[in-house]
Amino acid sequence: MSLDKILTLVVYLIISFFLFYIGKIAYRLFHPRFDINSELVEKDNLAFALSYTGYFIGLVIIIGGSIIGRSEGLIEDLTDILIYGILSIILLNFSIFVNDRFILRKFSVTKEIIDDQNAGTGVVEAAICISSGLIIFSAVSGEGGSIFTAVGYWIIGLVVMVIVSFIYNLMTPYDIHEHIEQDNVAVGIGFAGALVAIGNIIRAALMGDFFNWTDTLNDIWLPLIIGLMFLPIVRLLADKVLLPGRKLTDEIINQEKPNHGAAIIEAFAYIGSSMFITWSL
Numbered sequence: 001m002s003l004d005k006i007l008t009l010v011v012y013l014i015i016s017f018f019l020f021y022i023g024k025i026a027y028r029l030f031h032p033r034f035d036i037n038s039e040l041v042e043k044d045n046l047a048f049a050l051s052y053t054g055y056f057i058g059l060v061i062i063i064g065g066s067i068i069g070r071s072e073g074l075i076e077d078l079t080d081i082l083i084y085g086i087l088s089i090i091l092l093n094f095s096i097f098v099n100d101r102f103i104l105r106k107f108s109v110t111k112e113i114i115d116d117q118n119a120g121t122g123v124v125e126a127a128i129c130i131s132s133g134l135i136i137f138s139a140v141s142g143e144g145g146s147i148f149t150a151v152g153y154w155i156i157g158l159v160v161m162v163i164v165s166f167i168y169n170l171m172t173p174y175d176i177h178e179h180i181e182q183d184n185v186a187v188g189i190g191f192a193g194a195l196v197a198i199g200n201i202i203r204a205a206l207m208g209d210f211f212n213w214t215d216t217l218n219d220i221w222l223p224l225i226i227g228l229m230f231l232p233i234v235r236l237l238a239d240k241v242l243l244p245g246r247k248l249t250d251e252i253i254n255q256e257k258p259n260h261g262a263a264i265i266e267a268f269a270y271i272g273s274s275m276f277i278t279w280s281l
Helices: 003-030 036-042 046-067 074-102 109-115 119-141 147-171 176-181 185-206 213-242 248-252 260-280
Strands: none
Touching (some): 003 046, 003 074, 046 074, 046 109, 046 119, 074 119, 119 185, 147 176, 147 213, 176 185, 213 260, 248 260
8 A cells, every 4th residue: 555545544534533523513412401421421321322322323324425436636535525524414413303203203212212211212213323324325425416416315315214114113013102112122123123224225225326316216216115115025034034933023022021132133134134135126
């Protein structure tokens, strides 16, 4: 590796950590009620730790989206990284706000995480951050667009994610919100896996260079619909292989102590299926 490449690497790392720090400040601004040090150190709040770590994972993903791509020269690259990186941080925090109002609309997320220390809500909130990060990654990483194009992609992805979350809740034989609010962490884990899988499929559908909105929308909808249709089918097949002879519903809600291990298997089945689907599209 040449000296120029080493210096470029160092510069990219510095700006990445700078954006990460900006993202951390943005989280505090968007969540003024959260006393981070108190929740993590004094209260040992696992629910908050899960959601906060999920935010950082989403933050790393979106910073990656602003960095990757063809180089146009160091100065121009740094300018684009800063512009799209800060835009991505804003979009990530707005995504959390919107999704909390719609995907987890039946209760107060802040109350569940801070007051009740509900780990089920915490893991779903983490999944919302990661899914939003995947969508924003695809929105800002393509070539040929602008800031307005990136925001348009983000809006499309966010709307699809909210709609599919509604459909997912209709597909399950139990009320997800009711059981999560009752501190059923297993239900939260399974739902979190589904949200990450949905975000991954949306990311794959939105990836690519921008030419015009007509062609872009035509290219987006077909793989998006196919991917989301196949997700429950592939997940069902994976469930039969990974948890044979058992019903997930019985393991997750129809016993005195919900089976967290079965829920982790369910979450993995969703995420693994989404990866097979996106590789096959």
